[in-house]
Amino acid sequence: MATFRQRALDEAATHKTERFYVEEKPVSRYFGQNVLDIDKMKGYMSSQAYEAVLSAVRFGAKLDRGVANEIASGMKAWAIEMGATHYTHLFQPLTDSTAEKHEAFITFKDGQAFEKFSGSALVQQEPDASSFPNGGLRNTFEARGYSAWDPSSPVFILDGTLCIPSVFVSYTGEALDTKVPNLKSMQALSQAAASVASLFDRSVKSVQVNLGIEQEYFLVDESLYNARPDLVLCNRTVIGHTSAKDQQLEDHYFGAIPSRVSAFMKDFETEAYKLGILLQTRHNEVAPNQFECAPVFCEATKAIDQNMMLMILMQKVSEKHHLKVIFHEKPFDGVNGSGKHCNWSMCTDTGVNLLSPGKTPTKNLQFLSFFSAVVNAVYRHHYLLMTGVSTLSNSYRLGGNEAPPAVMSVFSGSTLAEIFKAIENMQDLPEAEAGSESIKIVNSIPEIFPDNTDRNRTSPFAFTGNRFEFRAVGSSINVASAIYILNSAVAQSLKRFRAEVDELMAKGEEKSQAVMNVIRKFTLESRDIMFEGNGYSKEWEEEAGRRGLRAVRNVPEAYEVYHEKETVDLFAGLGVLTPDEVEARFEVLNETYVKKLQIEARVIGDICLNHVIPAAVKYQNLLIENVRGVKEIFGDEYKTLCSSEFATLKKISSYINDISRDVEELVESRKRANRIADIAQRAKVYSKEVKAYMDKVRYSADHLEMIVDDEMWPLPKYRELLFM
Numbered sequence: 001m002a003t004f005r006q007r008a009l010d011e012a013a014t015h016k017t018e019r020f021y022v023e024e025k026p027v028s029r030y031f032g033q034n035v036l037d038i039d040k041m042k043g044y045m046s047s048q049a050y051e052a053v054l055s056a057v058r059f060g061a062k063l064d065r066g067v068a069n070e071i072a073s074g075m076k077a078w079a080i081e082m083g084a085t086h087y088t089h090l091f092q093p094l095t096d097s098t099a100e101k102h103e104a105f106i107t108f109k110d111g112q113a114f115e116k117f118s119g120s121a122l123v124q125q126e127p128d129a130s131s132f133p134n135g136g137l138r139n140t141f142e143a144r145g146y147s148a149w150d151p152s153s154p155v156f157i158l159d160g161t162l163c164i165p166s167v168f169v170s171y172t173g174e175a176l177d178t179k180v181p182n183l184k185s186m187q188a189l190s191q192a193a194a195s196v197a198s199l200f201d202r203s204v205k206s207v208q209v210n211l212g213i214e215q216e217y218f219l220v221d222e223s224l225y226n227a228r229p230d231l232v233l234c235n236r237t238v239i240g241h242t243s244a245k246d247q248q249l250e251d252h253y254f255g256a257i258p259s260r261v262s263a264f265m266k267d268f269e270t271e272a273y274k275l276g277i278l279l280q281t282r283h284n285e286v287a288p289n290q291f292e293c294a295p296v297f298c299e300a301t302k303a304i305d306q307n308m309m310l311m312i313l314m315q316k317v318s319e320k321h322h323l324k325v326i327f328h329e330k331p332f333d334g335v336n337g338s339g340k341h342c343n344w345s346m347c348t349d350t351g352v353n354l355l356s357p358g359k360t361p362t363k364n365l366q367f368l369s370f371f372s373a374v375v376n377a378v379y380r381h382h383y384l385l386m387t388g389v390s391t392l393s394n395s396y397r398l399g400g401n402e403a404p405p406a407v408m409s410v411f412s413g414s415t416l417a418e419i420f421k422a423i424e425n426m427q428d429l430p431e432a433e434a435g436s437e438s439i440k441i442v443n444s445i446p447e448i449f450p451d452n453t454d455r456n457r458t459s460p461f462a463f464t465g466n467r468f469e470f471r472a473v474g475s476s477i478n479v480a481s482a483i484y485i486l487n488s489a490v491a492q493s494l495k496r497f498r499a500e501v502d503e504l505m506a507k508g509e510e511k512s513q514a515v516m517n518v519i520r521k522f523t524l525e526s527r528d529i530m531f532e533g534n535g536y537s538k539e540w541e542e543e544a545g546r547r548g549l550r551a552v553r554n555v556p557e558a559y560e561v562y563h564e565k566e567t568v569d570l571f572a573g574l575g576v577l578t579p580d581e582v583e584a585r586f587e588v589l590n591e592t593y594v595k596k597l598q599i600e601a602r603v604i605g606d607i608c609l610n611h612v613i614p615a616a617v618k619y620q621n622l623l624i625e626n627v628r629g630v631k632e633i634f635g636d637e638y639k640t641l642c643s644s645e646f647a648t649l650k651k652i653s654s655y656i657n658d659i660s661r662d663v664e665e666l667v668e669s670r671k672r673a674n675r676i677a678d679i680a681q682r683a684k685v686y687s688k689e690v691k692a693y694m695d696k697v698r699y700s701a702d703h704l705e706m707i708v709d710d711e712m713w714p715l716p717k718y719r720e721l722l723f724m
Helices: 003-014 038-044 047-059 065-081 119-123 179-197 222-226 229-234 259-274 300-320 361-380 382-387 414-428 431-443 480-506 511-525 538-546 555-563 565-574 579-641 643-674 679-705 718-723
Strands: 086-090 102-104 106-109 112-115 145-149 155-158 161-170 207-213 215-221 279-284 290-295 323-326 342-348 461-463 468-470
Touching: 003 222, 038 047, 038 065, 047 065, 065 119, 065 161, 086 145, 119 145, 155 300, 161 179, 179 207, 179 300, 179 342, 179 361, 179 480, 179 565, 207 290, 207 300, 207 480, 215 222, 215 300, 222 229, 222 323, 222 718, 229 579, 259 279, 259 290, 259 300, 259 323, 290 300, 300 323, 300 480, 342 480, 361 382, 361 414, 361 480, 361 511, 382 480, 382 555, 382 565, 414 511, 480 511, 480 565, 555 565, 555 579, 555 679, 565 579, 579 643, 579 679, 643 679
Parallel strands: 086 161
Antiparallel strands: 086 102, 106 112, 145 161, 155 161, 207 342, 215 290, 215 323, 279 290, 342 468, 461 468
């Protein structure tokens, strides 16, 4: 067997099950110990400073610099007690990951060392803004950018560093991260949702978005991972023939968790609990070596920050176990990919879930109002929502028989579908009876329990009893990049809902009648997005086209939605993104797509020329020597005796020639694409030409893997990656 692969397999066999982060006490005793939450802050600062933080968290009030100094002093005292030596602003640039620059507390004066942490250091840092994706908002020679503390997310200790969740903006104030537009979208949604909720309860002042983020991932032995250049550089296998056994027996899903994996899960859960992440679920997913963890839902900003922390934590803990966590949406061909299902809902400051039906007519009317507004928002911006989750890596997953299709639809369940059908059919009632009949429909709505609607795994956006599950989001991304689009669309829809109710009431309609009429109008407008069937089916793909629903068939082409007036007006009208910031995100998305595909194209060329072809030639030479030996022994009879060897030699030669030619054409296609100045056009060429040549190269390489002697194949195979 090829030396590197054999060494990796031998080393993988030595890795044992161990625990590294063990707490003997119950979880409740150490939960949140590494987080400085609001309650803990009381013990580290004056009541005045504490109230200032409370106002910043609850109402978004700005902190006075003088108070900031006291808050910083309290944070420093707590952090040093916890063993921290450094601090950092942890922000979320447009890379779908986090960024951090660590600064030491220690400083010197008059030859004496002491710890210092000022209010200005807490509130603001200055990382280099030119070295992060910015879409043209910053020039390379204009490096200044600012990270600023986001008080709505608590600070925490990780690896001896005080981590301060922050936003990231340019010198001139433009958003260079995913957090700023997400915070703005939630503010817009809170105002719009509170306005509609006040129709039913005047005490409602604000509405928060709640989010529960399910995280799917793969685990691979560290040694086997390191023996695959494509996994190391691309986080996915660019070549690799499917294993004889993969997930077809469906025996991995919810099966007994392997002991080594269980030890890893328990360790990262222990560390997550210390960071206040309330993980509740762990299980095997469908594909071999694929798993999932899920927390209890919480406020959206906190949920997103905690998910980003969790990804960092899982990667750190996995190193102790000689494992590699893979968050890529489709690391292995032929088996399920991974998503990050986002369970999204809205809750008032009075504690009411606005997407939870009730027992009374008023509660049901409120529920129908918010449900119809959300569905209408998804319908109006369905293409933007799908584009928001369409990255290169997620494009390998979406549309397959394991993931939501690349066209948006909303699943409501049979009970709600019947209710909305009844509401739609009111158009046939006589005018005189419309008022009483509409209220009767509200009264007759059956109580809907969470299990009164079935789950639809094929729907990108499914209602699951008291929330919507946005299933199309990819496992590797920062979900803020998708959630701020959803928040914005719903905020716009709710503003319109309230305006139309007010207009009808101004004309003399009774409030409940006006609300019901707007519900019916929104329902009729968005009926084409509602689908209760199999989203994987060819029939739905055709039906979606007839309904005018736009599918994401090519990712860079889909990005053009950011240039559409409806998109720009959506974000600008709510103050979520300026037109320049929208354009910047369009540039960043295309640039990221090109760079990632460029890396994959280089890697597949390198692997095939320097690993696959040499192994194939070596095996070919072995066959030739065998033919010569048979000829020496049997003479002319060797032609008949070696017919299978001749056929195999011919296949190998053909595939080698195909790979050599296609890799050369792949390189030339990249060169042609790279000469295109416009990044959007370059991305389209990469998506059509470069990617097509990569598929051709892979086809030949995967077939060679099935021919070449297993002892000579240089790379760990799928059966080893997925079952060891």
